[in-house]
Amino acid sequence: MCPAHCGPNAPRRPDLYPPHAPHNNPGRRAILTTKQGVTIADAVIGAEIKGLDISNELDSNAFSEIEDLFNERSVLCLRGQKVTEQEYIAFAKRFGSVEEIFMSDFAHKSYPEIFLVSNIKENGQDIGHADAGAVWHTDMSYTDRPPRATLLYAVEVPVRDGIILGDTTFASTAAAYDALPDETKNKIEGLTVVHDVFGRRAKTGTHTQQDDTRKKQPKVRHPFVRTHPFTGRKCLYVSPGECIGIEGMDDDEAVTLINEVAETIPQECFQHIHKWQTGDILIWDNCAVQHLASFDYKWPQERRLMWRMTVGGTASA
Secondary structure, X not given: OOOHHHOOOOOOOOOOOOOOOOOOOOOOOHHHHHHOEEEEOOOOOOEEEEOOOOOOOOOHHHHHHHHHHHHHHOEEEEOOOOOOHHHHHHXXXXXXXXXXXXXXXXXOXXXXXXXXXXXXXXXXXXXXXXXXXXXXXXXXXXXXXXOOEEEXXXXXXXXXXXXXXXXXXXXXXXXHHHHOOHHHHHHHOOOEEEEOHHHHHHHHOOOOOOHHHHHHOOOEEEEOEEEOOOOOOEEEOOOOOOEEEEOOOOHHHHHHHHXXXXXXXXXXXXXXXXXXXXXXXXXXXXXXXXXXEOOOOOOOOOOOEEEEEEEOOOOOO
């Protein structure tokens, strides 16, 4: 059950950016609303576009509308896509530089920008990274410049008795911040949090610490509250998995505060659940949302294969 501030009077995400937002352009969407079907989720985040073929190069106006919708809604699904690796990479690059993930063992053999997320085995070996996110998190917060966005292209989705499994649930870090009591906002304002690549993985037991990984991914520091670079909204940027401390604060006190605030993010009233279909390209904003994968499918019988790409971001602020 959501707390009282998640009731009818809960803060809702605005349909358009506030006037101060850097990329505010209320006059857009003419192309999408006349040529494609746009569905806004009945939630504080989430939108879907049907009838748009990204394998055909989009002109600048069409892409600007897509980008504006993405910035506004934080999670955007493009249904019914059928793209090659080159087309997928080209589309991702419209949002910014595409970055390779340090876990190169599961990179696409011919296109290292694409990281394979899969439970499929070939010749007894995993072809992709099977951990799709077993705890609430934001992607790669343990890097100096956390990614702006993550893209997943659904090549294969797990199905049982005609029902698609493996939903992904998102929660708005901006709506969660808005709903905090002023006392809590004042308490966390200006705090700097320590993020560690091994935090969540040590907790879930999916990885062991390796010296070469530590060299590539040393501990980093980010604000407890980030200002979104495109919308200007304040977003909570903490998760229990990767956040291990707060500068200038006792460890026990820091962990308690991190946990207490992080637990306010994945409330039902701040959530959007994505139900996958083959051909989906899902894009999410790593400042504005956290996400959690569902593992309700059987391994390896119910196959899952996603092409993941990561779009670089800016220094956190």
